[in-house]
Amino acid sequence: DQQVKQNSPSLSVQEGRISILNCDYTNSMFDYFLWYKKYPAEGPTFLISISSIKDKNEDGRFTVFLNKSAKHLSLHIVPSQPGDSAVYFCAASDGGTSYGKLTFGQGTILTVHP
Protein backbone atom coordinates (compact mmCIF):
# COMPACT_ATOMS: atom_id res chain seq x y z
CA ASP A 1 0.00 0.00 0.00
CA GLN A 2 1.64 3.18 -1.21
CA GLN A 3 1.13 6.00 1.29
CA VAL A 4 2.60 8.75 -0.88
CA LYS A 5 1.60 8.90 -4.51
CA GLN A 6 2.68 11.01 -7.43
CA ASN A 7 0.20 10.10 -10.10
CA SER A 8 1.87 11.90 -12.97
CA PRO A 9 4.99 10.04 -14.10
CA SER A 10 6.04 12.97 -16.27
CA LEU A 11 5.36 16.64 -16.97
CA SER A 12 6.51 18.78 -19.88
CA VAL A 13 6.54 22.58 -19.60
CA GLN A 14 7.76 25.50 -21.70
CA GLU A 15 10.53 27.66 -20.29
CA GLY A 16 9.15 30.65 -18.40
CA ARG A 17 5.81 29.01 -17.64
CA ILE A 18 4.65 27.50 -14.35
CA SER A 19 5.36 23.88 -13.45
CA ILE A 20 2.93 22.25 -11.01
CA LEU A 21 3.85 18.91 -9.52
CA ASN A 22 1.29 17.09 -7.44
CA CYS A 23 1.44 14.62 -4.59
CA ASP A 24 -1.26 12.80 -2.60
CA TYR A 25 -0.91 10.95 0.67
CA THR A 26 -3.11 8.61 2.65
CA ASN A 27 -1.57 8.59 6.12
CA SER A 28 -3.22 11.27 8.25
CA MET A 29 -0.33 11.01 10.73
CA PHE A 30 2.07 12.62 8.26
CA ASP A 31 2.95 16.07 9.56
CA TYR A 32 6.01 17.12 7.62
CA PHE A 33 6.41 17.13 3.87
CA LEU A 34 9.39 17.63 1.62
CA TRP A 35 10.26 17.87 -2.05
CA TYR A 36 13.49 16.49 -3.46
CA LYS A 37 15.01 16.93 -6.89
CA LYS A 38 17.18 14.32 -8.55
CA TYR A 39 19.41 14.61 -11.60
CA PRO A 40 20.65 11.44 -13.37
CA ALA A 41 23.66 9.83 -11.67
CA GLU A 42 23.23 12.01 -8.58
CA GLY A 43 21.50 11.52 -5.25
CA PRO A 44 18.29 13.40 -4.42
CA THR A 45 18.80 16.94 -3.15
CA PHE A 46 16.46 18.69 -0.77
CA LEU A 47 14.39 21.45 -2.33
CA ILE A 48 11.73 22.73 0.04
CA SER A 49 9.61 21.52 2.96
CA ILE A 50 6.40 22.36 4.78
CA SER A 51 5.06 21.54 8.20
CA SER A 52 1.43 20.53 8.63
CA ILE A 53 0.77 23.70 10.64
CA LYS A 54 1.23 25.72 7.46
CA ASP A 55 -0.52 25.66 4.11
CA LYS A 56 2.14 27.43 2.07
CA ASN A 57 5.89 27.82 2.05
CA GLU A 58 7.81 29.83 -0.47
CA ASP A 59 11.50 29.88 -1.39
CA GLY A 60 12.42 31.89 -4.44
CA ARG A 61 10.88 30.31 -7.52
CA PHE A 62 9.60 27.34 -5.51
CA THR A 63 6.35 27.27 -3.53
CA VAL A 64 4.82 24.29 -1.81
CA PHE A 65 1.12 24.22 -0.99
CA LEU A 66 -0.45 21.83 1.50
CA ASN A 67 -4.16 20.97 1.61
CA LYS A 68 -4.55 18.78 4.69
CA SER A 69 -8.25 18.11 4.24
CA ALA A 70 -7.59 16.75 0.76
CA LYS A 71 -4.29 15.13 1.80
CA HIS A 72 -2.68 16.81 -1.15
CA LEU A 73 0.40 18.88 -1.70
CA SER A 74 1.82 20.54 -4.74
CA LEU A 75 5.07 22.15 -5.81
CA HIS A 76 4.92 25.22 -8.02
CA ILE A 77 7.97 26.35 -9.94
CA VAL A 78 7.70 29.73 -11.58
CA PRO A 79 9.20 30.66 -13.89
CA SER A 80 10.41 27.24 -15.00
CA GLN A 81 13.93 26.97 -16.38
CA PRO A 82 15.61 24.24 -18.46
CA GLY A 83 17.92 23.53 -15.52
CA ASP A 84 14.85 22.51 -13.51
CA SER A 85 14.52 19.40 -15.69
CA ALA A 86 14.92 16.50 -13.26
CA VAL A 87 12.95 13.92 -11.32
CA TYR A 88 10.99 15.41 -8.42
CA PHE A 89 10.13 13.31 -5.39
CA CYS A 90 7.54 14.12 -2.79
CA ALA A 91 8.23 12.76 0.71
CA ALA A 92 6.37 12.70 4.00
CA SER A 93 7.20 12.05 7.64
CA ASP A 94 5.04 11.31 10.68
CA GLY A 95 7.60 12.34 13.26
CA GLY A 96 7.75 16.09 12.78
CA THR A 97 11.22 17.45 12.09
CA SER A 98 12.88 15.30 14.71
CA TYR A 99 12.47 11.84 13.29
CA GLY A 100 13.40 11.98 9.64
CA LYS A 101 11.91 8.66 8.51
CA LEU A 102 10.66 9.68 5.10
CA THR A 103 8.18 7.89 2.86
CA PHE A 104 8.68 8.79 -0.79
CA GLY A 105 6.46 8.96 -3.84
CA GLN A 106 7.47 7.39 -7.15
CA GLY A 107 8.69 10.65 -8.64
CA THR A 108 7.65 12.87 -11.53
CA ILE A 109 10.00 13.56 -14.43
CA LEU A 110 9.88 17.26 -15.24
CA THR A 111 11.13 18.42 -18.63
CA VAL A 112 11.39 22.15 -19.26
CA HIS A 113 11.76 23.00 -22.94
CA PRO A 114 13.66 26.13 -24.03
Added chain:
Amino acid sequence: ETGVTQTPRHLVMGMTNKKSLKCEQHLGHNAMYWYKQSAKKPLELMFVYNFKEQTENNSVPSRFSPECPNSSHLFLHLHTLQPEDSALYLCASRGQNTGELFFGEGSRLTVL
Protein backbone atom coordinates in the same frame (compact mmCIF):
# COMPACT_ATOMS: atom_id res chain seq x y z
CA GLU B 1 34.72 17.61 0.71
CA THR B 2 31.21 16.70 -0.28
CA GLY B 3 28.58 16.06 2.39
CA VAL B 4 27.74 12.39 1.91
CA THR B 5 30.09 10.16 -0.07
CA GLN B 6 29.29 6.65 -1.25
CA THR B 7 31.66 4.05 -2.64
CA PRO B 8 31.74 2.27 -4.95
CA ARG B 9 29.52 4.17 -7.37
CA HIS B 10 29.00 1.03 -9.45
CA LEU B 11 29.23 -2.61 -8.43
CA VAL B 12 28.60 -5.80 -10.38
CA MET B 13 28.55 -9.00 -8.39
CA GLY B 14 27.56 -12.63 -8.74
CA MET B 15 24.99 -14.26 -6.51
CA THR B 16 27.66 -16.05 -4.48
CA ASN B 17 29.89 -13.01 -3.92
CA LYS B 18 30.30 -10.99 -0.75
CA LYS B 19 30.75 -7.26 -1.12
CA SER B 20 30.19 -4.09 0.88
CA LEU B 21 28.90 -0.62 0.17
CA LYS B 22 30.41 2.25 2.12
CA CYS B 23 28.96 5.60 3.11
CA GLU B 24 30.74 8.46 4.84
CA GLN B 25 29.28 11.79 5.92
CA HIS B 26 31.19 14.93 6.82
CA LEU B 27 28.21 16.94 8.06
CA GLY B 28 28.39 16.12 11.75
CA HIS B 29 25.02 14.36 11.58
CA ASN B 30 23.93 11.70 14.05
CA ALA B 31 21.45 9.75 11.97
CA MET B 32 22.26 7.69 8.88
CA TYR B 33 20.03 5.78 6.50
CA TRP B 34 20.07 3.22 3.73
CA TYR B 35 17.44 3.55 1.01
CA LYS B 36 16.89 1.35 -2.02
CA GLN B 37 15.63 2.67 -5.35
CA SER B 38 14.46 0.06 -7.83
CA ALA B 39 13.35 0.92 -11.34
CA LYS B 40 9.97 2.69 -11.43
CA LYS B 41 9.48 2.32 -7.67
CA PRO B 42 9.61 4.84 -4.84
CA LEU B 43 12.66 5.04 -2.64
CA GLU B 44 12.30 2.35 0.01
CA LEU B 45 13.71 2.80 3.48
CA MET B 46 15.92 -0.12 4.54
CA PHE B 47 17.72 0.82 7.75
CA VAL B 48 18.04 3.75 10.13
CA TYR B 49 20.84 4.37 12.61
CA ASN B 50 20.72 7.02 15.32
CA PHE B 51 23.92 7.64 17.28
CA LYS B 52 25.32 4.34 15.91
CA GLU B 53 22.32 2.33 17.13
CA GLN B 54 19.97 0.70 14.65
CA THR B 55 16.49 2.11 15.20
CA GLU B 56 14.74 0.82 12.10
CA ASN B 57 14.91 -2.34 10.03
CA ASN B 58 12.21 -2.17 7.42
CA SER B 59 11.79 -5.96 7.02
CA VAL B 60 14.98 -6.19 4.99
CA PRO B 61 16.20 -9.72 4.10
CA SER B 62 19.19 -10.91 6.11
CA ARG B 63 21.36 -11.06 2.99
CA PHE B 64 21.69 -7.29 3.58
CA SER B 65 23.65 -6.58 6.76
CA PRO B 66 24.24 -2.99 7.88
CA GLU B 67 27.07 -1.82 10.09
CA CYS B 68 27.54 1.58 11.70
CA PRO B 69 30.89 1.76 13.53
CA ASN B 70 30.50 5.48 14.26
CA SER B 71 28.19 8.37 13.41
CA SER B 72 30.18 9.24 10.30
CA HIS B 73 30.36 5.84 8.64
CA LEU B 74 27.76 3.36 7.46
CA PHE B 75 28.26 0.10 5.61
CA LEU B 76 25.93 -2.29 3.85
CA HIS B 77 27.36 -5.78 3.65
CA LEU B 78 25.98 -7.89 0.82
CA HIS B 79 26.05 -11.67 0.45
CA THR B 80 24.19 -14.25 -1.62
CA LEU B 81 22.13 -11.57 -3.32
CA GLN B 82 19.51 -12.21 -5.98
CA PRO B 83 19.20 -10.54 -9.40
CA GLU B 84 16.10 -8.68 -8.15
CA ASP B 85 18.33 -6.93 -5.60
CA SER B 86 19.85 -4.96 -8.47
CA ALA B 87 19.05 -1.33 -7.69
CA LEU B 88 20.46 2.03 -6.70
CA TYR B 89 21.37 2.04 -3.01
CA LEU B 90 21.31 5.48 -1.45
CA CYS B 91 22.84 6.52 1.82
CA ALA B 92 21.58 9.60 3.65
CA SER B 93 22.29 11.47 6.86
CA ARG B 94 20.28 13.86 8.99
CA GLY B 95 21.11 16.46 11.60
CA GLN B 96 19.48 16.42 15.00
CA ASN B 97 17.12 19.34 14.61
CA THR B 98 16.09 18.99 11.04
CA GLY B 99 13.80 16.68 9.10
CA GLU B 100 15.78 16.92 5.88
CA LEU B 101 17.88 14.03 4.69
CA PHE B 102 21.11 14.67 2.81
CA PHE B 103 21.74 11.96 0.25
CA GLY B 104 24.86 10.57 -1.29
CA GLU B 105 25.10 9.94 -5.02
CA GLY B 106 24.23 6.28 -4.64
CA SER B 107 25.84 2.94 -5.43
CA ARG B 108 24.43 1.28 -8.53
CA LEU B 109 24.38 -2.47 -7.85
CA THR B 110 23.94 -5.15 -10.50
CA VAL B 111 23.58 -8.77 -9.41
CA LEU B 112 24.21 -11.32 -12.14
